[in-house]
């Protein structure tokens with residue numbers, strides 16, 4: 001018997017993938033859950049490039065926005081804006 005051979009049980013925690021949106025012009029930042037993308041007429045797995053082309057900053061009207069995905073982990077440390 002090989003006692004070192006342990007089987008890890010994968011545990012899937014409920015996590016939400018969110019998309020952070022930062023305006024490069026005025027610094028306005030927001031985020032949307034990935035599952036809300038259909039609200040913008042996009043597929044849930046749309047590329048961020050596609051998303052970025054659709055976005056206009058609500059504050060200043062700039063199209064220079066940066067987007068990135070992150071996983072919202074309620075047990076982890078909160079994300080701190082730099």
Ligand SMILES: [Zn+2]
Nearest residue numbers: 023026057060
């Ligand atoms: Zn802006």
